[in-house]
Amino acid sequence: QSVLTQPPSASGTPGQRVTISCSGSSSNIGSNTVNWYQQLPGTAPKLLIYSNNQRPSGVPDRFSGSKSGTSASLAISGLQSEDEADYYCAAWDDSLNGLYVFGTGTKVTVL
């Protein structure tokens, strides 16, 4: 069950900046931090951003995250061909007995 809403697709040319939105509610994004995952074709998801805006070691600083109220966003600056992937936001949800919820996913295409 996806309770976080993302646009199904986003695109840009190499070097451009692309932003992906993630809309939730007071029980998830509004009261917990947001994580972002990148899933390259045919591979497992990889943690891209955690705790709203923190990058794990090895993630390029082209990727950045932010959160405001019950929404969050992921920005990819200086878009590269290898960034073509599916991106998912996620957060804990306090209203669902401590469950974890994912966004609907956004397919990023590099034109």
Added chain:
Amino acid sequence: EVQLVESGGGLVQPGGSLRLSCAASGFTFSSYWMHWVRQAPGKGLVWVSRINSDGSSTSYADSVKGRFTISRDNAKNTLYLQMNSLRAEDTAVYYCARVRRYGPDYWGQGTLVTVSS
């Protein structure tokens, strides 16, 4: 290096059972909560279940509650998902993931479960 390796997937008939395993290495398994997450073909990620570090607390998505059971053996560094009364809509790649306070960080490569007659 953190490694999570799922196994146990395969083809099963509707109403059948399957047990998935997730072998963990490269970290102190008994200190971490763990999740199972699934992804139906061509679809998005869906959280399935979680278990705390000593196995005393579990949670399930409504879609699998009463049919799936998550468990762990900390002596064997292994996470399990027992799946009963399987349905066609349970067909998916199943991933195990290590959980930090903020959520899952490392993921396994996944194992495919196909429910079909």
